[in-house]
Amino acid sequence: MTIFMKFITPCLNKKKYLYKDFYYWENSFNNSNTLFDGHFNNYKITIHSKIIYTGFLNSEKDILEHSFSVYPSTYSLLGFIQNVFLSTAFFTWFDINYVDFCIPMDTFYNVVTEVNNNNLVNSDAIALFTESYEFLQNLWSLDENTIMDKLYKFCNSFNCNWNNDPCKKLFIKIFNSPEEVYPFVIETIGWDCDEFIEEEISISKEIFKNTCDNVFSQPFINEKFIDILNSNMPTLF
Template sequence: MRENFNSFKYWEYITSENQTIRGHMFMQKPPTDKCLYFHTLIFNKNMGVNSIWGYVPNANSLLGYVQYSFLQEAFYKWIYGKEKLITKVPFLTVEKIIKDGEKLKKINKETAIKMKKDYEKLRKMWDMPVNKIELEVKKFIKDFNYNWTGDNKQFLYLKLFKTPEELGEFVISSSLITSTEKELEDKIGTSLDEWRNICKNGTKDILKGEKFRKILLKRLTEVF
């Protein structure tokens, strides 16, 4: 299926075909210098923390991922996660998820409006020049994190990185707040000096890029 990042059908297809974690759908190969990187958190008291570190090939795929995939999962789990353990998110549009949640009185009108506004902000970005999308998504994320900071029962969170180095330094700085260097090194499976080297050369050296890819896929879920 041809890439059409601004299409629910495309994201339904790619999710179904890959049968993998949503944020890892474009990570079959090491990153390139055009990739964008992200960290997402979906927390619910019943389900715990769903922490994903990943990358996408370009700004359009980032916008599509946030609009059609991340919001779909995040809002569905926000609406229904308080009552049950969710192992699979159905292939429903974000609009349908919000509408059903309000109809079933799982969310109030205020929350539904807030969700619709977020989706609409992203939808409008497709009319912008491609070179402005990354910046606008970054602005969106700032507001999104503020709106969905939630409480000790549930919250949603997104962070965007321009390079592997940015992601790598954030992993270190955020982890060392609650962990020791040794604990972090055990989690990522390498020394911090080597981790920095991997991130610095992740898009230049194929072997470093492959190490970076594998750490994001298999080890960084341990790092919040």
């Protein structure tokens, strides 16, 4: 069965503080809106859109999840990272009661309290996550360019803390434009041989670069870009 998606162009700043509210994200989750993969709310990719790649590994629970998604604005991206990604990352790493990948739909502090009550999480780890949450909370008063600059730094810092254990990993990468995806993928795969790279991404480098470069000019690519990434890209963390 083929499903045709009606893409919508968002009003950029109207929802700024709505995206800050956890209950907006809870409602989005309950309405089955895509959060970790695909187009959030079916918004098409515009020059204002932000792409995100997230990864979760917990070998003890046989969890390996990784995907690309796209958000319509800097503020929606910030809201997702603060209200959804961070809680999910904490839960995936520290909870020992659920064996499946779960998105805990509760406020960050409630998730931390609940998991800590059941699992006695190391206080240093809680402090690191709390610092991350408070860092994100303090970004809402800033302009979009400054937020993006700080989010890039946030991602690097987060990955330094949580992307080192071969059995447990958390990863986050953001992109200001589709063109930024190409070098990230190629550099992450790390092969010098084009043949090996193309085997990994199931597409030629030339076609992949052309795809990343033409998201705005080609409606079909705009609609399918995230699907192409999630269908073709290997684990990138």
